[in-house]
Amino acid sequence: MEAVAKLRNVPTSPRKMRLVAGLVRGKSVTRALGLLKFEANSGAEKIEKLLLSALANWQQKNEDERIEDANLYIKEIFVDEGRQLKRLRPAPQGRGHRIRKRSNHVTIIIDSKVEAIGSRQGLKDAAAKLETAPAATPAAEEAPTKKPARRSTKKADTQTAADATE
Numbered sequence: 001m002e003a004v005a006k007l008r009n010v011p012t013s014p015r016k017m018r019l020v021a022g023l024v025r026g027k028s029v030t031r032a033l034g035l036l037k038f039e040a041n042s043g044a045e046k047i048e049k050l051l052l053s054a055l056a057n058w059q060q061k062n063e064d065e066r067i068e069d070a071n072l073y074i075k076e077i078f079v080d081e082g083r084q085l086k087r088l089r090p091a092p093q094g095r096g097h098r099i100r101k102r103s104n105h106v107t108i109i110i111d112s113k114v115e116a117i118g119s120r121q122g123l124k125d126a127a128a129k130l131e132t133a134p135a136a137t138p139a140a141e142e143a144p145t146k147k148p149a150r151r152s153t154k155k156a157d158t159q160t161a162a163d164a165t166e
Helices: 014-024 029-037 043-061 120-132 138-142 154-165
Strands: 003-010 072-081 085-090 096-101 104-112
Touching (some): 014 029, 014 043, 029 043, 029 072
Antiparallel strands (some): 072 104, 085 096
């Protein structure tokens, strides 16, 4: 069961926030929290807080399960552009340079990872796929391959040209 948390209108440029989001994408929740705690980037604090919020949302949906046993990971994290505040900074000769104060929206989705590789059901599914796969025809495998035609040598070409002139 997945849980979603959103953080809107964060006063940081989306590019800076995407660097941090890419750092934790696809990682387990415990590993991501450890990475974000010691990351120097300013967006790491906000994403860490958002991840904790998503974790609380997941816990509220699944009250009977323990977080440690759920094997949670970050299924999806993306950063969208938010509103831009446009300001003017004084420039020489009475002009004004435009300053764009960017913001972003961060969405994080966490889910529990199901490991079917070692389970009995996973082995049964793999065996069923092998049985239903079409078998290769033995005639196609035994057919002899045709060798490419042999090229004539230069000497043989000159002899045939000499014979043609006589």
